[in-house]
Amino acid sequence: MTDLTHPxxxxxxxxxxxxICFLISVGSPDRFIDYDWLWLLFRNMSPYFWSxxxxxxxxxxxxxxxxxxxxxxxxxxxxxxxxxxxxxSKNLISVIFCEAVAIYGVIVxxxxxxxxxxxxxxxxxxxYDKWAMASGYSIFGSGVTCGFANLVCGMCVGIVGSSCAxxxxxxxxxxxxxxxxxxxxxxxxxxxxxxxxxxxxxxxWTA
Amino acid sequence: MYGFEMMTFNIKDGFLEAIVRGHRSGxxxxxxxxxxxxxxxxxDIKMNLTSTDYGAYLANEASPIYTANIVExxxxxxxxxxxxxxxxxxxxxxxxxxxxxxxxxxDNVVLIVTGTLHERDVQELLDxxxxxxxFDSIATLAVAQNMRELYRLxxxxxxxxxxxxxxLTHEDLDEMNIEIMRNTLYKAYLDDFASxxxxxxxxxxxxxxxxxAFETDRRALNITLxxxxxxxxxxxxxxxxxxxxxxxxxGHNELAIAEDFDQIRSAMEKVPAYSxxxxxxxxxESQMLDKLLYxxxxxxxxxxxxxxxxxxxxxxxxxxxxxEIRNVMWISECVAQDQKGRISDGIxxxx
Numbered sequence: 001m002t003d004l005t006h007p008x009x010x011x012x013x014x015x016x017x018x019x020i021c022f023l024i025s026v027g028s029p030d031r032f033i034d035y036d037w038l039w040l041l042f043r044n045m046s047p048y049f050w051s052x053x054x055x056x057x058x059x060x061x062x063x064x065x066x067x068x069x070x071x072x073x074x075x076x077x078x079x080x081x082x083x084x085x086x087x088x089s090k091n092l093i094s095v096i097f098c099e100a101v102a103i104y105g106v107i108v109x110x111x112x113x114x115x116x117x118x119x120x121x122x123x124x125x126x127x128y129d130k131w132a133m134a135s136g137y138s139i140f141g142s143g144v145t146c147g148f149a150n151l152v153c154g155m156c157v158g159i160v161g162s163s164c165a166x167x168x169x170x171x172x173x174x175x176x177x178x179x180x181x182x183x184x185x186x187x188x189x190x191x192x193x194x195x196x197x198x199x200x201x202x203x204x205w206t207a
Numbered sequence: 208m209y210g211f212e213m214m215t216f217n218i219k220d221g222f223l224e225a226i227v228r229g230h231r232s233g234x235x236x237x238x239x240x241x242x243x244x245x246x247x248x249x250x251d252i253k254m255n256l257t258s259t260d261y262g263a264y265l266a267n268e269a270s271p272i273y274t275a276n277i278v279e280x281x282x283x284x285x286x287x288x289x290x291x292x293x294x295x296x297x298x299x300x301x302x303x304x305x306x307x308x309x310x311x312x313x314d315n316v317v318l319i320v321t322g323t324l325h326e327r328d329v330q331e332l333l334d335x336x337x338x339x340x341x342f343d344s345i346a347t348l349a350v351a352q353n354m355r356e357l358y359r360l361x362x363x364x365x366x367x368x369x370x371x372x373x374x375l376t377h378e379d380l381d382e383m384n385i386e387i388m389r390n391t392l393y394k395a396y397l398d399d400f401a402s403x404x405x406x407x408x409x410x411x412x413x414x415x416x417x418x419x420a421f422e423t424d425r426r427a428l429n430i431t432l433x434x435x436x437x438x439x440x441x442x443x444x445x446x447x448x449x450x451x452x453x454x455x456x457x458g459h460n461e462l463a464i465a466e467d468f469d470q471i472r473s474a475m476e477k478v479p480a481y482s483x484x485x486x487x488x489x490x491x492e493s494q495m496l497d498k499l500l501y502x503x504x505x506x507x508x509x510x511x512x513x514x515x516x517x518x519x520x521x522x523x524x525x526x527x528x529x530x531e532i533r534n535v536m537w538i539s540e541c542v543a544q545d546q547k548g549r550i551s552d553g554i555x556x557x558x
Binding site: 068071072075076077078079080082083084155159162163165166169170 | 213226
């Protein structure tokens with residue numbers, strides 16, 4: 001993993017961002033960032049691009065998180081169970097918590113997908129009206145929220161599940177205590193799902 | 208980044224870490240040592256050990272059983288466990304585990320060379336070598352007459368080759384030079400191992416840095432103690448100390464000029480971590496020092512298991528197993544020689 005105190009982060013990247021902003025601002029002598037030009041850029045992107053991307057991220061990132069968590073837990077569980085076979089059945093709960101994260105992603109993706117309605121563009125045939133644009137962005141935001149929340153939730157539950165398996169192998173009174181930590185961890189994914197559903201609740205594609 | 212290795216450690220090494228933690232749970236506890244101390248004969252010891260992890264190895268040993276057999280079987284268990292893990296290890300764990308065994312390799316090389324000097328049979332010496340430090344051409348060490356030949360004929364193909372530098376002399380091998388060779392190799396090995404661990408970064412670098420610093424300081428202390436009153440000059444002594452550790456560099460300067468135990472003591476007490484050890488020793492007394500150093504090492508190794516997702520657990524497991532084998536050997540010897548009162552003097556409880 002990169003070292004965050006490296007000069008790249010604190011000097012070169014700000015320079016690059018500044019340079020890009022400068023390039024964007026060329027063409028507007030009185031403003032540093034040319035918002036009109038940027039809006040032109042975004043105005044011509046269809047809201048269906050954003051909504052489809054939102055649905056994809058919702059399910060893709062959630063499943064990435066779940067898979068990550070399962071392999072972290074699973075590798076430790078398999079190794080520890082060679083010596084202490086009794087831990088396998090109880091510690092499958094950790095794997096189930098990770099799997100739940102994937103299911104949240106699928107549910108949100110299905111819900112988001114049902115909210116996409118076909119709407120035709122405005123008079124110039126390219127740009128959509130404000131309702132459609134807002135809906136597209138809502139669905140995108142909802143998908144990103146849910147997807148990334150589930151990504152980190154899956155990793156968290158996986159790491160704690162790995163420690164839970166190893167501790168249970170040594171001392172079986174520790175299992176339930178560490179499970180409580182995992183339950184709190186899996187609540188993070190639920191937060192993402194709730195906010196995602198709320199965000200996408202009010203979409204209307206026409207006036 | 209420190210801490211983010213949790214996300215990727217288990218990809219390659221999660222299984223083996225879980226295995227080594229399983230082995231750690233099988234180390235003998237205080238209750239086991241108490242049972243062993245109650246034994247009257249070596250057969251009793253064997254019976255008690257068959258109910259522990261060593262069961263599979265000792266169960267089929269024929270009576271009468273000797274201390275050497277018990278120790279050999281216990282070491283065989285360590286070697287089998289280690290090889291099982293090493294054969295499944297991926298990079299960089301494989302390199303790390305190899306580094307852990309180079310110390311034994313150096314000891315084996317010195318054993319064979321010393322044995323050859325005293326005209327012992329090569330086969331007999333090979334049996335005494337530590338199995339974790341064997342390499343293919345080890346038997347040809349008996350042929351070499353001086354260090355140059357040793358290097359050129361045998362050691363250049365082994366992992367120990369980079370530890371031989373140009374300052375090793377052409378002199379014939381005798382007692383003093385062999386010890387100097389051992390310590391020079393060990394210094395180069397510890398420096399190399401420490402820099403490898405630092406390159407790995409993260410938790411491994413922190414934990415292994417701490418444990419290797421203790422190891423190198425312990426060796427510096429032992430070198431100083433053993434070279435008081437010999438013809439080893441101060442500069443030569445200084446060359447045998449590693450380039451890292453809590454004593455580097457100022458402690459090394461003081462140790463290099465120390466001429467008796469009290470001067471060593473005042474040099475070591477300046478480091479807060481070691482002043483605790485020395486405060487348990489009375490003035491002028493150095494017999495307990497070995498046991499106190501072992502206790503400190505065991506404490507560090509056991510603490511190493513508190514953190515997950517690093518390689519230090521493998522090194523610590525090897526050290527703890529070796530200490531346990533030493534304990535079992537001590538108990539067996541005490542029982543065999545009917546000196547059970549001295550058992551608690553020599554064993555270091557792990558937990």
